[in-house]
Amino acid sequence: MNHQTTKKSFFSNPVLRTRITSANVKPKEMFLGYFVGPFCALISNAIFGSFLNRYYTDVIGITRPEYGAFSALYPMISVIFVVLGNLLVGQLIERTRTGQGKARPWLLLSALLVPAAICLLFLVPVGSSPTAQMAWIAVSYNLYYAVAYPFFYTAHSSLVGLSTRNSKHRGLLATFSNASGVAAVGIGASILVPLLLQSLLFVEGAGGGIDTAASYNNWRIVMIVLVVLTFFAILIEYFFTRERITEENMKLNIKEEKIPMLKQLKAVVNEKYWWFIILYFLLFQFSGLLKNSSMTFYCKWMLQPVSLGGMQLDPMFLLGLVGGIPTAIGMVVAWPIAAKLGKKNAVVGGLVISVLGGLVSFIDVHNLYIVCAGVVLKGIGSIPAMYVTLALLSDVLDHLEAKNGFRSDGFTMSVYGAIMVGLSGLGNGILNALLSANGYNAELASQPKGVETALVVCYLAMELICYAVIAVLLCFLTVEKHIDEDHKIILEHQRQAVLAAGGEWIEPAERLRMEQEEADRLADEARRAELKAWCEKKGKSFEEEEGKYEAAQEAKRRRAEERAAAKAAKKKKG
Numbered sequence: 001m002n003h004q005t006t007k008k009s010f011f012s013n014p015v016l017r018t019r020i021t022s023a024n025v026k027p028k029e030m031f032l033g034y035f036v037g038p039f040c041a042l043i044s045n046a047i048f049g050s051f052l053n054r055y056y057t058d059v060i061g062i063t064r065p066e067y068g069a070f071s072a073l074y075p076m077i078s079v080i081f082v083v084l085g086n087l088l089v090g091q092l093i094e095r096t097r098t099g100q101g102k103a104r105p106w107l108l109l110s111a112l113l114v115p116a117a118i119c120l121l122f123l124v125p126v127g128s129s130p131t132a133q134m135a136w137i138a139v140s141y142n143l144y145y146a147v148a149y150p151f152f153y154t155a156h157s158s159l160v161g162l163s164t165r166n167s168k169h170r171g172l173l174a175t176f177s178n179a180s181g182v183a184a185v186g187i188g189a190s191i192l193v194p195l196l197l198q199s200l201l202f203v204e205g206a207g208g209g210i211d212t213a214a215s216y217n218n219w220r221i222v223m224i225v226l227v228v229l230t231f232f233a234i235l236i237e238y239f240f241t242r243e244r245i246t247e248e249n250m251k252l253n254i255k256e257e258k259i260p261m262l263k264q265l266k267a268v269v270n271e272k273y274w275w276f277i278i279l280y281f282l283l284f285q286f287s288g289l290l291k292n293s294s295m296t297f298y299c300k301w302m303l304q305p306v307s308l309g310g311m312q313l314d315p316m317f318l319l320g321l322v323g324g325i326p327t328a329i330g331m332v333v334a335w336p337i338a339a340k341l342g343k344k345n346a347v348v349g350g351l352v353i354s355v356l357g358g359l360v361s362f363i364d365v366h367n368l369y370i371v372c373a374g375v376v377l378k379g380i381g382s383i384p385a386m387y388v389t390l391a392l393l394s395d396v397l398d399h400l401e402a403k404n405g406f407r408s409d410g411f412t413m414s415v416y417g418a419i420m421v422g423l424s425g426l427g428n429g430i431l432n433a434l435l436s437a438n439g440y441n442a443e444l445a446s447q448p449k450g451v452e453t454a455l456v457v458c459y460l461a462m463e464l465i466c467y468a469v470i471a472v473l474l475c476f477l478t479v480e481k482h483i484d485e486d487h488k489i490i491l492e493h494q495r496q497a498v499l500a501a502g503g504e505w506i507e508p509a510e511r512l513r514m515e516q517e518e519a520d521r522l523a524d525e526a527r528r529a530e531l532k533a534w535c536e537k538k539g540k541s542f543e544e545e546e547g548k549y550e551a552a553q554e555a556k557r558r559r560a561e562e563r564a565a566a567k568a569a570k571k572k573k574g
Contacts, residue, residue: 011098011105018100020242023515025169029240034176035183037237038156042184043192044118044226045149049292050189051201052121053428056137058202058442059215063432066130072433074138075425078145082422085146089154090414091261097250101243102409103158110152111234115227117148122223126216145421152234154417161394161409162243165487165508171335174390179331182386183324189292190320194299197222198314210442248494264411267404273396274412276477277389280470281419284385287466290427294458295319297435301447302455303368315368322372326379326386334387343392344477346384351471354381358464365456378463385470395479395486402486405493431458 010016020029053075056062062071089106096102120140124133160174193201200218205211268274296316303315338346357377364370393416401407431454438450495505506514528546535542 011100016100016108018104018242019239023244023512025164025166025173029242030172030176033237033240033242034159034173035180037233037235037240038177038180039184040233041114041152041156041230041237042181043188043233044114044230046181046184046188047193047226048121049185049289049424050296051193053293053432054202054296055122055219057432057435058210059212059219060124060126060133060137061212062134062137063436063440063442067134069436070134071436072429074134074141074429075427075432076429078138078142078425079422079429081142081146082150082425083418086150086154086414086418086421087261087411088414089150089417090411093154093158093413094259094264094409094411097246099250101162101246103155103162103413104238104241104243106151107155107159107234107238107241110148110155111231111238113148114144114152114234115231117144118223118227118230120144122219124216126212141425145425149421150414150417153421154413156237157390157416157420158409158413159241159243160390161397161413162245163241164244165248165398165490170394171338171388171391174394175331175335175387178387178390182330185292186320186324190295190323191317194314194317194320198316259406259408261411264408267400267406268408268412271396271400271403273399273477273479276473277393277396278412278415278419279473280389280477281393281416282423283466283470283473284389285419286423286427287463289424290431290458291460291463293424293427294431294455297431298455298459302366302452302459303371304366306368318368319372319375322376323379325376326383329380330383330387334383337384338388338391342480343384343388343395344474344480347388347392348471348474350381350384351467351474352381354378354385355464355468355471357381358460358467361460365460371460374460382467392477392479395483398486398490399479399482402482402489402493434458 020026020033022029057071061067093103093106096105098105117140121144124136124140126133156177160170160177163173164170201215201222203211203214203218299314299316299319305312305314306318307313334346337350340346341349354377357380358374360377361371361374393412397407397409397412400412434454434457435451438454439448440451441447491508498505531545531549532542534540535545
């Protein structure tokens with residue numbers, strides 16, 4: 001009991017309150033809380049997804065014979081710890097209840113943990129024995145992926161489902177949230193590093209190999225930048241997000257039962273829709289991570305730089321640039337497509353296009369332009385999958401709540417987080433095993449044919465295979481037809497809980513109106529207080545300045561009414 005009181009008082013501190021005060025989702029929340037903050041926070045992990053394994057192989061040298069099978073075993077074994085870490089974090093989120101939500105408090109904690117773990121990743125003692133280096137890598141890798149990052153990512157991933165019940169607003173937040181992750185990979189890992197940092201992070205030595213000492217020191221410099229960026233980015237996401245569903249349950253005095261993990265497990269595993277969406281994430285993430293981790297190797301050994309306007313363009317930069325085109329397009333077109341076709345139909349149709357378009361790359365796997373064409377076509381088809389699926393997951397979570405009478409966000413998002421984070425290790429382990437088995441050597445001028453085949457499978461083929469399987473799988477995900485009925489059931493559960501607790505039930509629309517009025521009143525009080533303080537400081541009349549403000553607001557209202565009237569008249573005439 002004391003623990004709960006401490007938690008409550010800690011998060012009631014005004015310094016820690018969300019800066020989002022509106023009852024409805026507004027642009028500031030979408031842009032800062034779901035795009036800018038996550039984008040900057042995810043850049044470091046996106047870079048690690050593409051380059052951490054290469055840092056270990058080319059700079060530290062863990063594929064050398066003296067390291068044995070370590071390069072393949074450590075990321076695979078780490079998957080166990082990553083899964084357990086994410087499940088634990090999910091349970092902590094599920095059991096948390098504060099004035100600032102259930103996920104956001106852990107997001108705040110991650111602002112300290114993630115930067116600290118990033119530091120340890122790149123402080124491998126290069127002058128020590130292989131045994132000491134392997135121990136450091138194993139410990140620091142798991143501190144990041146199994147402890148620190150799950151706190152951030154599971155909390156981050158839970159926010160869309162906890163933000164609002166408004167399906168349209170939730171879809172917009174899902175779009176911005178997904179866009180932040182896609183943009184982090186596209187800009188951070190595929191453009192920023194290849195264009196600006198490739199030669200810095202992997203310094204070419206006099207003999208054509210890697211200057212490991214210079215590369216190691218440069219990675220530490222970049223590490224400092226990433227640490228600072230990640231810290232402030234997570235704080236931005238924390239302060240500009242809000243858990244309205246958690247607040248709703250607290251205001252209605254609905255006591256959330258502490259659901260045992262076994263009960264949650266039973267609830268979700270007996271729901272076919274849950275399995276469909278989890279298997280989707282499993283296949284989509286595995287193929288994407290395998291592609292990203294092999295990309296830097298594929299570009300170095302399978303493709304040649306091209307000259308454009310007298311400039312030598314790195315293949316990875318060009319692939320990242322053209323691959324970013326669908327990302328930019330997607331933010332604009334994903335939800336209009338989903339609104340017209342339905343979320344599931346949009347994803348399935350898009351993945352079919354991705355598979356057919358991606359086959360273009362196989363015309364010549366060594367030709368940069370042909371590979372780029374295949375990447376663009378595959379990316380265009382995957383637009384709905386990139387932006388819509390978190391909203392589909394939220395629909396599944398609502399369906400589970402309607403069916404079982406309790407939410408399973410914490411457990412589900414811990415599984416989701418384990419998939420999104422843990423599969424990075426599995427992908428790296430498979431890639432390293434294939435490279436080692438086929439004689440990969442970073443000091444060679446070219447690689448054996450077996451290495452080239454492995455890179456084609458990892459970078460090009462596996463994603464298309466997984467996309468085809470997902471397209472078939474999602475044909476059976478028909479959760480959207482239950483949305484209206486699910487929301488009615490959830491509302492009825494809430495009404496009964498409120499009445500049982502002796503409270504007064506207020507319909508959601510009326511409650512939302514009242515909350516918005518209260519938010520507007522508080523905002524206006526704060527504005528008047530700020531204006532009064534400013535007037536006192538400047539020696540101006542508060543009444544006069546307030547009159548100017550009111551006149552400006554009245555003029556603004558009139559212009560809005562005139563535009564609305566003109567629009568209505570035009571519509572009537574047409």
